[in-house]
Each structure stands twice: as structure tokens, then as C-alpha cells.
Amino acid sequence: MKVINTDLPDVKIIEPQVFMDERGFFMETWQQQKFEELVTGKPTQFVQDNYSKSVAGTLRGLHFQSPHSQGKLIRVLSGKIFDVAVDIRPQSEYFGKWVGVCLSESNHRQLWIPEGFAHGFYVLSETADLVYKCTDYYHPEAEFTLQWDDSELGINWPNSESPLLSEKDQTGLSFKKWKESV
Numbered sequence: 001m002k003v004i005n006t007d008l009p010d011v012k013i014i015e016p017q018v019f020m021d022e023r024g025f026f027m028e029t030w031q032q033q034k035f036e037e038l039v040t041g042k043p044t045q046f047v048q049d050n051y052s053k054s055v056a057g058t059l060r061g062l063h064f065q066s067p068h069s070q071g072k073l074i075r076v077l078s079g080k081i082f083d084v085a086v087d088i089r090p091q092s093e094y095f096g097k098w099v100g101v102c103l104s105e106s107n108h109r110q111l112w113i114p115e116g117f118a119h120g121f122y123v124l125s126e127t128a129d130l131v132y133k134c135t136d137y138y139h140p141e142a143e144f145t146l147q148w149d150d151s152e153l154g155i156n157w158p159n160s161e162s163p164l165l166s167e168k169d170q171t172g173l174s175f176k177k178w179k180e181s182v
């Protein structure tokens with residue numbers, strides 16, 4: 001597997017080795033030892049796997065839990081998404097900075113987003129099946145949504161003038177409000 005750095009040093013792109021033959025392909029999607037050695041550099045325990053399916057134009061996010069922050073390892077089973085991580089760690093020199101990466105069934109890329117980041121994605125294909133591993137459990141009482149189009153964050157979402165949003169995601173917090181609360 002190949003690990004590719006992003007503009008945010010703690011957020012990594014992972015490209016698994018894909019073995020093609022006449023039957024199709026095979027790949028390891030997660031291997032603990034390699035993951036800890038090459039990606040996080042420390043023991044990392046996942047406790048929950050999630051699966052969501054979304055139609056074209058859906059935008060989910062930007063979500064995070066505080067406390068109970070979740071590291072997330074994201075991959076796409078079918079379709080294509082623009083996946084975004086925002087550094088919301090007040091002590092970080094990258095506080096408020098974001099990175100966006102295309103993950104698709106054809107590039108097989110995964111995104112590692114550690115604890116302390118908000119996460120969201122926009123669906124670029126007709127549908128998208130997403131699976132992700134999380135380092136902490138779902139705690140609805142600790143869940144926050146940052147406004148996907150917050151002007152201060154300035155995320156450059158592709159072709160997403162009026163995305164399909166959940167009710168919760170239509171009324172996200174501004175980054176300014178979140179900053180004032182931490």
C-alpha cells in the first residue's frame with residue numbers, strides 16, 4: 001500500500017495495492033500492522049464500522065463529536081465522492097484549514113482523518129456507497145455539525161450549488177460560533 005501526504009500533515013491518502021487477474025481484483029482494505037506503522041504511527045483501535053448510501057448531489061457534513069472525537073478511515077465501494085476533512089483542533093497550526101480528496105470505486109483511495117477533524121462529503125456520481133471505520137462509538141449527544149458552506153472555512157466543493165442536505169445539516173454551526181465555544 002502507498003501512503004500519500006495531503007496539505008494537512010495528519011490527514012493521509014491510502015492507496016491499497018490492487019491485484020488484478022482474469023477473475024477481477026483483490027486488495028487488502030485494512031491491515032492493522034501496516035496501518036499503524038505507515039499511517040498513524042501509533043496503536044489505533046477501530047470500534048465501529050459504518051455504511052451509507054447516498055444519491056447524486058447529497059452532501060453529508062461537516063460532522064464531528066466532542067468529546068468522543070472519532071478518527072475515520074473512509075473508502076468508497078461504488079461511485080465517486082469529494083471527501084473533506086477540516087482541522088478543528090484549536091492548538092493546531094492548521095486550525096480551520098481543510099483538505100478535499102476524490103475517493104472513488106476506480107481509484108480505490110481511502111482517506112484517514114484522525115481525531116480532532118470535522119468530516120463531510122459530496123456525492124459526484126449517480127449514487128455512492130461509503131464505508132468507514134471509526135475509532136470511537138457514535139455518541140449522538142456529543143455530535144456537532146459545522147455549516148458545509150461556512151464562508152470562513154471556504155471549502156471549494158465541486159458543482160454543489162444546492163446540495164441535498166439532511167435537516168440537521170441545513171442548520172450547522174458557523175466556524176466562528178464553534179471557535180468561540182472552545
Ligand SMILES: Cc1cn([C@H]2C[C@H](O)[C@@H](COP(=O)(O)OP(=O)(O)O[C@H]3O[C@@H](C)C(=O)[C@@H](O)[C@H]3O)O2)c(=O)[nH]c1=O
Pocket residue numbers: 050052060061062063064072119120121138166
Ligand atoms: C452516524 C450514526 C448515525 N446513526 C443514526 C442516527 C440517524 O437516525 C441516522 C442518520 O444519521 P446521520 O444523518 O447523522 O447520518 P450521516 O449524515 O451520514 O452522518 C455521518 O456523516 C459523515 C459525514 C460522518 O463523518 C459520520 O461520522 C456521520 O456523522 O443514523 C447511528 O445509529 N449510528 C451512527 O454512528
